[in-house]
Amino acid sequence: xxxxxxxxxFTATKNTGRAYDPTYAGALSFMRRRYTKNVKGAxxxxxxxxxxxxxxxxxxxxFGPQAIRRAAAIFDNDPQYPFNxxxxxxxxxxxxxxxxxxxxxxxxxxxxIEREAAKLLRSGAFLLSLGGDHFxxxxxxxxxxxxxxxxxxxxxxxxxxxxxxxxxxxxxxxFVARAVKEGIIDPDRSIQIGIRTHAPDDCGIKILxxxxxxxxxxxxxxYAIIDRTGGKKAYLTFDIDCLDPAYAPGTGTPVAxxxxxxxxxxxxxxxxxxxIVGADVVEVxxxxxxxxxxxxxxxxxxxxxxxxxxxxxxxxxxxxxxxxHAGGI
Numbered sequence: 001x002x003x004x005x006x007x008x009x010f011t012a013t014k015n016t017g018r019a020y021d022p023t024y025a026g027a028l029s030f031m032r033r034r035y036t037k038n039v040k041g042a043x044x045x046x047x048x049x050x051x052x053x054x055x056x057x058x059x060x061x062x063f064g065p066q067a068i069r070r071a072a073a074i075f076d077n078d079p080q081y082p083f084n085x086x087x088x089x090x091x092x093x094x095x096x097x098x099x100x101x102x103x104x105x106x107x108x109x110x111x112x113i114e115r116e117a118a119k120l121l122r123s124g125a126f127l128l129s130l131g132g133d134h135f136x137x138x139x140x141x142x143x144x145x146x147x148x149x150x151x152x153x154x155x156x157x158x159x160x161x162x163x164x165x166x167x168x169x170x171x172x173x174x175f176v177a178r179a180v181k182e183g184i185i186d187p188d189r190s191i192q193i194g195i196r197t198h199a200p201d202d203c204g205i206k207i208l209x210x211x212x213x214x215x216x217x218x219x220x221x222x223y224a225i226i227d228r229t230g231g232k233k234a235y236l237t238f239d240i241d242c243l244d245p246a247y248a249p250g251t252g253t254p255v256a257x258x259x260x261x262x263x264x265x266x267x268x269x270x271x272x273x274x275x276i277v278g279a280d281v282v283e284v285x286x287x288x289x290x291x292x293x294x295x296x297x298x299x300x301x302x303x304x305x306x307x308x309x310x311x312x313x314x315x316x317x318x319x320x321x322x323x324x325h326a327g328g329i
Contacts, residue, residue, distance in 0.1 A: 008032045015042060015092040018077040028069045029095040030130070031087075031303065032077065036094050039123040043091045044309055046128050046302070047120065048098035049113060052285070053106045054135035054172040058252040060285035065098055065130040067250075067286035068302060071295035075303055082269055083307040090317070091310045096120065106170050114139035121147055121278075128305055130298075131282030133252065134161060137237045138175035144235055144278045145184045151277070152189035152229040153179070153205070156242040156264060158255040160192060160199040160207070172283075177203055185235075191228040193221060193267070194242040196255045210257045218263055222270035229274060236271075236279040238301050240294055248297050250289025261297045268304045272311060279305045 005011040008019035009029035019032035029035050030046040039045055048065025055061065080087050087093075099116050102108050117140055120127050129140055134157075145151050155161075155176070165174035165181070179185045180203040187204035196210035206228050213221060241251045244258035284298040 218266035250294030
């Protein structure tokens, strides 16, 4: 091991390059990225949103960002599977820390998240957010749509989150209906994957139910996503309860009959054609986890987002051709 300082998250002098902390020690930023509030020049910003006051079942997702960062220590800067590349060789990624929220005044939460997200997005960096319950996606969508216009929503979830909403609710089960009603997302270009519950309204969004996902190949699921979004700028939101509780027990509202982590990670790997402008991982609740199973799954989903971003950056720098690209459709 090279002679270098521990605690890369604090001792790093730049936003690219490897860390050499042992997986069992050191400051736990996401994938050992440097903690900094200086976003200048960053290709991607990792940001935690520790909020879970919108849950309708078990709370605890406020601890999700901590758990995902801890689990990300297993990514020890070897070439990351399945991308076979050092993600941070040329891609500048920082860990911005967490959003500061007033735990005694939840009505301020949406505006606070939206305002802080908008500030980060003005840097031009890709924003990867770690929840938190699924309500946090609502202000994130607003901040992204303010820049890109109505978005294609790609939602991995066991729940539709399209219950009735009066526009004021702090509820993780109705934000999608609100986003459709307010024109934040385009339902004709949006898709939900892994749904295993019923809501009163699908809001015109295409659904791949859990039983359909079980019968489909990962390639066919990825094709359905790409076909539905039709080249529109897309926001990816991954509720960890999309996965079967066998692969993600640590969540607030687990639903049996879901896909494996292997299958859904294979789907993500094949979304190279998708124009992803923002992404999140939500509903990791470590109090209900065992041996970090859920946190590891959440951290791996987040790593996959960065892997796709690294490939896109490499293709752009290589004039559209990436010799290391092995996936896609």
